[in-house]
Amino acid sequence: MLNVEHVSGGYGEQNVIKNVSFSVRRGEFFGVIGPNGSGKTTLLKMMSGVHPVQSGSIALDGRPLHSYTSKERAKVIAVLPQAVEQTYAYTVEEIVALGRYAYQKGLFKTLSEADKILIHEAMKQANVLPFAAKSIESLSGGEKQRVYLAQALAQEPKLLLLDEPTNHLDLAHQKSLLDALRKWTEEKDLTIVAVFHDLNLASLYCDRLLVLHNGMIHSLDAPGSVLREDNLEHVYATKTKRLIHPQRSRPLMTILPHQTRQEREMISFAEIPVEQTEEWIALSFPFPLKTLSSAVLGSGFSWKKHFINRHVDKDYDHQHPEADMQQFLNAHDLAIDDTVAMMTAAMLENYSLRLLDKENFELLVIVTAGVGNAVDASKAAAHRWDEHRIGTINTWIFINGELSEEGFIQAMMTGTEAKAKALFDERIKDPVTNTLATGTSTDSILVSATQRGEAIQYAGTITELGKAIGETVYECTIEAVKKGRQS
Amino acid sequence: MAYAIAVFAAIAAVIIGVSFGSVPIPMSEVAKIFLQSFINAEFGAPIDGATANIVMKIRFPRVALAFFVGASLAICGAAFQGLLKNPLADPYTLGVSSGASFxxxxxxxxxxxxxxxxxxxxxxxxxxxxTILAVILFSRLVKRTLSMETIILTGIILSSFLGSLLSLMVALSGEELREIIHWLLGSVSMRGWGYTLMILPFFIVGSLVLLLNSSELNALSFGEEQAHHLGVNVQRRKVLILIFASVVTGAAVAVSGTIGFVGLVIPHMVRIAFGADHRHLLPLSMLYGGSFLILADLAARTIVAPVELPIGVITAMIGAPVFAAILFRQRKERSV
Structure with a gap:
């Protein structure tokens, strides 16, 4: 569709764009990203023919761009600029009708019936039909942009060039514009080349991304390959972190704001009071901890300040434990978003707590244990889903240090293995299979780290942190089980 | 419909313009004389020969000239405004009139x-x-985007400069002095049919070219880049419009001197009443511009009769406040 070969050019003496080559396939959603002044807009203007090319060539459908007449070109390429200068109060329909300029014939260039139908259709697609007769001046920024989009559509282009199309739009308008554009790439085989400032929008919508750096191509590939922390640090001279999108297989990038003094302040776990009543065991930190958990509320990765282990009656059988827990937290004035909450029927006074102060980190482990529900994971097939007995082991592991994501998962594994070993040594049996149990059917675990202090990469069993977790969780679990037995 | 009203207004303006003067002639009489001379219509009562002479030899040429000059200035104003996407542009504010005078x-x-x-x-x-070339080139040098204020400022600078040169020439001239001064102030009086015929070819050809570029003016009023995207051959159309707007303005100035603000006021009013589309803005501006100047001329020669005011005095009295109003509105909109 579009072939850019060894193109250079710019303003005056200096070339803004230096020897750039790439091609865009029909129906592709092609994104151009890069820092300010990298030449994105200049490149776009060269593709639209507004800006001359110093050397190299741009070909459209195999034909050099400069061999097109103005009108021929406008029938193939439409442009949605960042902003259109508008001086007079044209109506929306008049503006969209200008999109047919290149198709009009004769001295006075009247609109044919076919033109009128196309104009109507373009207004419908860009969702501006309701204000067709209104003056452009009376519209909001997002509406104005949709009017110019309708104008571009009325050109029936094969190639649509967009310069930061989402610049002035709110979240909903960004999504609806980009969704519509991508739909047209599928339905009409429209080819789109768009300059993006927002890396995440580019990642979510583009088939391929071209990264411009100092007027040259730094990389050109699918978003997943282009949007890497090292690439972006090189191009933007800024550290970024790559995240996964929860629903789409596209990377998200985020910057790291400089930490405030408050965010760097250290604490010691010894200062954190553990509150134990009949109703709960509660821990509150002065700032949120990065937490990975399987709790009733606040599961997955998140940042949490409050940690609740709630006691419930033996006969607790709620249809919606989550909603019930939310109500419970509300009743205690705890912000749900800041809180991890588990529940147990075990007697809370039988909890076990260990605080370890190592050279590189602190470790705090709290365990509550009831084992009536014990299960041998290797023989769990013998169990029925709806059986109802009491007994849960809740394991809390707090680390005062900066733990990597793999460290979180290793800490979880290490803690789980230590728990299983403790049950093994206490000869806890699965009442159904009558074999040694590995846990209970409703166990919960959380690993939480302050992310301040020393960086800790690993928490496998024979790492320094792993050793501490293994031993401490083992001891705590045994103690909690024993206390439960005695009472 | 809009055209019917405009044509009716123009005819009415012509009849009113001819009817008033040192010797008032009833409008019905004027209409009769016109009908008789143009389509040989027969009327029961014979028309007084002297009256017919006043109408056809003195008043009508003056009114016709006023109409063509007004139409010229208005269509040029509309064209300049579209091309430069600048509602304050008109032959007078851009300095084109001064250049033509010079x-x-x-x-x-x-x-x-x-x-x-x-x-x-x-x-x-x-x-x-x-002059218009100089104004545009100089404004470009000052600010690449051709901002509204820069263009007008440049136009005013060039106008004053040319004005001073004109004053110099007037001071140096002896006998032609009075003729030049009189002409400079702008007037459509005592020109006879000769002047009307002199500008007619320029007016017809120039206006036609401008009218044929209405769609391009629509596109250009969104900026040259946008016009390019829409398929307008920007360079060619721009030069065409500039040349023929200068032709129409120059011809008008050649017969009437510098009459300000007609090209500013009329397109502005037409835009408010009938919308911004240049396909209607241009022809309607012509009709209303012509009518406006006939009435302005009428006011100029009757307000303090028998003394005749320069017609530019009247147009400026109306035009300057409109100029201020447009400037104020633009400023306000941009600050939002």
Whole structure:
């Protein structure tokens, strides 16, 4: 569709764009990203023919761009600029009708019936039909942009060039514009080349991304390959972190704001009071901890300040434990978003707590244990889903240090293995299979780290942190089980 | 419908313009004389020969000239405004009128006669065209985006400069002094049919070219880049519009001197009433511009009769406040 070969050019003496080559396939959603002044807009203007090319060539459908007449070109390429200068109060329909300029014939260039139908259709697609007769001046920024989009559509282009199309739009308008554009790439085989400032929008919508750096191509590939922390640090001279999108297989990038003094302040776990009543065991930190958990509320990765282990009656059988827990937290004035909450029927006074102060980190482990529900994971097939007995082991592991994501998962594994070993040594049996149990059917675990202090990469069993977790969780679990037995 | 009203207004303006004067002639009489002369209509009562003479030889030429000058200035104003996407542009504020005057004064001052009777308009046209080129080039140098204020400021600077040159020539001239001064102030009086015929070819050809570029003006009023995207051959159309707007302005200035603000007021009003589309803005501006200048001329010669005011006084009295109003509105909109 579009072939850019060894193109250079710019303003005056200096070339803004230096020897750039790439091609865009029909129906592709092609994104151009890069820092300010990298030449994105200049490149776009060269593709639209507004800006001359110093050397190299741009070909459209195999034909050099400069061999097109103005009108021929406008029938193939439409442009949605960042902003259109508008001086007079044209109506929306008049503006969209200008999109047919290149198709009009004769001295006075009247609109044919076919033109009128196309104009109507373009207004419908860009969702501006309701204000067709209104003056452009009376519209909001997002509406104005949709009017110019309708104008571009009325050109029936094969190639649509967009310069930061989402610049002035709110979240909903960004999504609806980009969704519509991508739909047209599928339905009409429209080819789109768009300059993006927002890396995440580019990642979510583009088939391929071209990264411009100092007027040259730094990389050109699918978003997943282009949007890497090292690439972006090189191009933007800024550290970024790559995240996964929860629903789409596209990377998200985020910057790291400089930490405030408050965010760097250290604490010691010894200062954190553990509150134990009949109703709960509660821990509150002065700032949120990065937490990975399987709790009733606040599961997955998140940042949490409050940690609740709630006691419930033996006969607790709620249809919606989550909603019930939310109500419970509300009743205690705890912000749900800041809180991890588990529940147990075990007697809370039988909890076990260990605080370890190592050279590189602190470790705090709290365990509550009831084992009536014990299960041998290797023989769990013998169990029925709806059986109802009491007994849960809740394991809390707090680390005062900066733990990597793999460290979180290793800490979880290490803690789980230590728990299983403790049950093994206490000869806890699965009442159904009558074999040694590995846990209970409703166990919960959380690993939480302050992310301040020393960086800790690993928490496998024979790492320094792993050793501490293994031993401490083992001891705590045994103690909690024993206390439960005695009472 | 809009055109019917505009045509009716123009005819009414012509009849009113002819009817008033030192010797009032009833409008019905004027209409009769017109009908008799144009389509040989027969009326029961014979028309007084002297009255017919006043109408056809003195008043009507003046009114017709006023109409063509007004139409010229208004259509040029509309075209300049579209091309430069600047509602304050008109032949007067851009300095085109001054440039054209300068060209015309050169002809009178040096007694140039290269092109026979068309020497005056041709020099005026060249003067006007060179001025608009100078204004645009200089504004570009100041600010690449051709902002509204820069263009107008440049136009005013150039106007004053040309004005001072004109004053110099007036001071140096002896006998032609009165003729030049009178002409400079802008007037459509005592020109006879000769002047009307002199500008007519320029007016017809120039206006036609401008009218044929209405769609392009629509596109250009969104900026040159946007016009390019829409398929307009920007360079060619721009030059075409500039040349022919200068032709129409130059011819008008050659016969009437510098009459300000007509090209500003009329398109502005038409835009408010009928919308911004240049396909209607241009022809409607012509009709209303012509009618407006007939009435302005009428006011100029009757307000303090028997003394005749320069017609530019009247147009400026109306035009300057409109200029201020547009400037104020633009400022306000942009600050939002």
């Amino acid at each position: 060209g015309a004064v050169l002809v009178i001052f040096f007694g140039i006669a290269f092109f026979g009777p068309f020497t005056l308009p041709i020099f005026a046209i060249i003067g006007g065209f060179l």
